[in-house]
Amino acid sequence: MYVCYISLFLFFSVSNDTKIQQKLLFFFKKYGYLYVLYEIKMERIGIFCSAADDIEPVYFEKARELGCWLGQNKKTLVYGGANLGLMECVAQAAKEQGAFIMGVVPTKLEERGAVSDLLDVTFRVDNLSERKDAMLRESDILVALPGGVGTLDEVFHVMASASIGYHAKKVIFYNVNGFWDDLLALLHRMREQRFARKSWENFCLVVNNIEELKEQLK
DSSP states (O other), X not given: OXXXXXXXXXXXXXXXXXXXXXXXXXXXXXXXXXXXXXXXXXXXXXXXXXXXXXXXXXXXXXXXXXXXXXXXXXXXXXXXXXXXHHHHHHHHHHHHTTOEEEEXXXXXXXXXXXXXXXXXXXXXXXXXXXXXXHHHHHOSEEEXXXXXXXXXXXXHHHHXXXXXXXXXXXXXXXXXXXXXXXXXXXXHHHHHTTSSSSOGGGTEEEESSHHHHHHHHO
16 A cells, blocks of 8 residues: 555656646645655755846845755755856855755856856756756756846746646745846736736745745745
């Protein structure tokens, strides 16, 4: 019988069908079987964020705060592997507090000598498309700190692929200083005007402070 429950849990873990996952999760909640395994699943945290160095200090402060929490809670950080901007900031803070660091490094980053020295594991990829796929594959959940075009590209890759059933992972918008407000308003408008078949809340979450973020990453 336990083999049956384990098989169900494994199927839950790999299934890309959100409806099936919801039914199985209800089963685990109702009967208590192996639900604890699901609760502790958020161990590898993917981070999308800016590589810019000349941005407001509040963004570095919040990135550092998140990195410290990841390390203190023995999480694994999965990120783009650069030694720039918020990317290096969150990685350094996480590393100093004991986190395991996984960097997904495209060829161009290596050619420019911009790879962080903090990496415990390096995934080398040819281009940004492969980088996005690798980060999504290696992460249990994704967090979007403030960032630029590259961060938007990564966020929408996760959301778009979830929308057609490739996976059931979510991206969390960490809305530091209201940074994501305009984008969230655009997503609302897309839904209201029926350019999106499903509500964007199916594929992402929004948090406004570190305490709300911690609750999603436990």
